[in-house]
Amino acid sequence: MKLIENVSRPVSRRGFLHGALAGGVFVLSARFIPEPLWAAEGEAAAPFEPSLWMSIAPDGIVTIVAHRSEMGCGSRTALPLVVADELDADWSKVKLEQAIGDPKYGEQDTDGSHSVRSSFDLMRQVGATGRVMLIGAAAAQLGVSPKDCTTEPHFVVHRASGRKLGYGEVAAAAAKLPVPKKEDVPLKPRSEWRYIGKESNSLFDLPEIVTGKAIFGMDATMPGMVYASVEHPPVLGQKIKSYDDKAALKVPGVQKTLTIETFKPPHVFQPLGGVAVIADNTYAAFQGRKSLKIEWDSSPHSVYNSAPFRKTLETTSRQPGKVVRNVGDVDSIFAKGGKTIEAEYYAPHLAHVSMEPPVAVAEYRDGKVLAWAPTQNPQAVQETIAGVLGIKKEDVTCHVTLLGGGFGRKSKPDQVAEAAVLSKQLGKPVKVVWSREDDIRFDFFHSVAAMYMKAAIGPDGKPTAWLQRTVYPPINSTFDASATYALDEMGLGWNNLPFDIANHRAENGPADYHVRIGWLRSVANIYHAFAIHSFADELAHNANKDPVQYLLDLIGSPRIVALDLKGDEAEEAKNYPLDTARLRRVVEIAAEKSGWGKRPMSKGRGMGIAAHRSFLTYVATVVEVEVDSKGQVHIPNVWTAVDAGTIVSPDNIRNQFEGAAVFGTSLALFGEITATNGVIDQSNFHNFQLARMNRAPRHVDVQIVKSEAPPAGVGEPGVPPFAPALYNAVFAATGKRVRELPLSKTKLV
C-alpha cells in the first residue's frame, strides 16, 4: 500500500522546495486574476473569498495568509512580515490567517529550517505585486501617473502634490486591475526595508501567548466532542491478541473502548494501533487506560535491546561501508604506516518531548474529515488520514493551531489519524490526547548512532588522510521497512566536510530499525557534528596546537569547497555554495567574543569550540564549562556566531540560538532513550531529563553576521556545534575525553 505520497523526508523535502516555489508563483498569478484580490465595498454582502496570499478590506486591514506552522521558530510571523514590507503595509493593520493544508500553497511542511529560505522570494513578490496594483489604482483616482507616486505605510502618495490615498480606499479599484508581470514589479532595495532584518520585529502571537489566550492544539475543541486516550502496543508492530475492558468501563467518566488497527509496514505516519478509551474528559480517559488488560501478540522488534544493539552498530562502523564522498586516497596514506589516530563516538536515541504532547481533534462525517491539529505539516495530515480511511485527501480539511513545540515530531500526524479513525467509529468528534508517557515511549525517535574516525597525521600535526564512517538506523526506515542505509541523510553534516585535507573518505554503514525513526531538530547533524568536532579537537590536542587555530587550519584558506553532490543537493549548492570564508568568519567571531586564549581559566574551568554548517547556515559555538568537585558540569557562558545570510527578525534569531544552546545542553548532559526487549525504558521528565534553568547555560551570547547572501535556516543550526563544543570544554577543564552522549553516563571525578 502506498499510503503517503509527497510526505516530507529529509531528502525529498528539498525536492519540494523547487516545486513549491514554481508552483507557488504559478498559483499566485493564476489566482490573482479570476478571484477578487481585495474585498470591494459594494461586494460586502457577497461571500468573501480571500485570494491565496492576502487581501485588503475597505477599512484597510490587510490579511496575510501564513502557510507555515508556528512551533516557536517564528515562521508564522516572518513570512507575513516579508509580504508586509514589500506591500509597504503598516504592520499594526495586518491580521494573519493560518492556512489550512492545501497543495495550492505549495509545500507546507514547517521543517528543515527552510520556511523563510523557500518562500522569501515569493513573499516579496506577493507584497510588491500588491503595492504596484495599489499605486496603479490610486494614481488613476488622483489622475496622475503611477510613476509619480510612491508609498508610505498603508498609503499611496503622489510625490509632487503630497496627496495620498489609504490602501483601504483604493483596494476595491486595485482588485480590478490586471496583475502586472513579474518584470514590471520592482522589489524594494534592501535600504528601504521597513521590517526585514529589523530589531523591532516580535512574534505576532506574543500578546495572546502571555495572556493565555493563544490556542494550541491542546486547546482546540469541537462541539459535542469526546476525549480519547490510546493504549499503544508496547513494542512496535504488535497487534491486540485479546483485551478485557470491564474494569476500565467502571471508571467514572469512561464511555466505551474502541480498537485501532495496527499499521501494516511500512509504518510511515499511520496509527500504531491499540485500545482507545473514550471518556467525558481527558482524566477519565487516562484513568480508564490504567484498568485495561491487553494481551499483545509478538513483534520482530521485541529483540531490541540497546546495549547489544550498540555493539552491533560499533562493529559495523569498523567495517567498510558505502562511500558517500571520496577525495584522494585515504587507503594509500594509511598503508604507508605513519602515525594514525582512531576514535569511536556514540550517540543514543533521543525523544522530542515538545512541551505540548501530541494531540488532535477530528470529526468524520459523510465521508469527510475535519481536523484541528498542532501539525508542522497539514498536507501530511490530509494524506495520512486519506490513506488510513480510504478517502480522498481533498476530503480532509486540516486546520493548524499553534504548536506547543514541534522539533520535527509534529511533522508526523499519527495522532491526528487516530482521532479521525475513532471519530468514524463513534460518529462524533474525538479529541485524542497523548500523555507524556505516550509521547516519550511512542516517539519517532532521533536515531542512535555509532561513528568511527581515523586520521593519518603529518609532520605538522595536520591530518594527511581522514576517514569517517557513520552507522545508524535511517529515517528512511519509516517509509521503507527494508531501508538500512542513510544515504538520503548524508547531506546532514557527513558528505560535506569543509576541511582542507588531501585525502578524505566518508562512508555510511547499514543498520536495522526497531523503533520508529524520525527527524529531530537538526537531525543527523547532531551526531555527525559530535564525532567530527570532537575528533578535530582530539587531533588539535594531539598536535599540541590551540584548538581554534587548529580548526582554522583544518578549514583552510577561503574557498568554495568542491562537493560531489547530486540532484537536489547539487541544485541547492548553486545558490548556497559551501564557502569556507563564511565558516572561518564565524569561528573568528565566536573566538574573539569569548576571549579565547585570553580568559583566565581557574581549576575545573575550560573552553571548547566547534563550527558546523547545517541548513545552509554557518555557526561557530564556544562553550565555557565549570566542572565542580562532584563532577557536575555547569555552563557559565556560551558564545555563538551565526551567518544565516539575509535574515528577517534578528531578535527571534538570537532567541533561536539561545534556545539551541539549551536544547544542546539537554542532549549533551542528559538525553538518552533506551529499549529493553523492544519496550522504551523512559517515560517522563524524571527519567528523560531536560536542562532546567539551574543547569542551562547562564549566559548565551549570539552574534549575527551581517550578510546579503540568500536566507538560510535558523531553527536548527544552533544545535549541532553545541555538544562537541561542550565536550571539548570538558576535556580542557578535566583532561577527560568523553566520546559518547550524554555526559551523565561518564563520571568526571
Add this chain to the structure above:
Amino acid sequence: MIRFKVNGKEKTFDGDPDMPLLWYLRDVAQLTGTKFGCGMALCGACTVHQNGAAIRSCTTPMKEVGGAEITTIEGIEPMHPVQTAWMEIRVPQCGYCQTGQIMQAIALLKDNKDPSDQDIDTAMSGNLCRCGTYQRIRAAIHQAAKHQAAKETA
C-alpha cells in the same frame, strides 16, 4: 460537593474527587490557558495559584481545593508587570509553557520583590521550557521586579 473559587467566581464540583484540578480547569471550566505537560508535577506547565501560592494543578486533586481561591492565567489582569516584561524581553518561542512560567514568576515576585539570580533559579527550575527561553525568563523577572517597584512607588 466541593466549593471553591476560580478567578474570583464561586464554583462547585461534584465529579470524581480525585480528578486533578488541571483537568477540571481545562475540560470542565474551559480555561485552557493552564497547560498539560507531564501529569507528574515535573514540568510546571500547569502552574496556577491556590490562595496566592504557585501549585501544580496536574497533581492537585479536586478534593484538595475545597474552600480554596484558585487563580489561573485568565484571572491575571493584563498587563501584569510580569506579562509586560515578558512582552518587552520577547521571552516566548512556542509559548506553550509560558503561562505556567508567568504564574510561577508572579508568585515569586509576590514574596520576593527583588529576587537574585539564585532566587530565580530556585523558584523557576521546576518549570521546563523545551524551546530554552530560560535566559530571557530570568531577564524578564528582573525587569518585572523593576516594573512592580515603580508601580508600587507611583
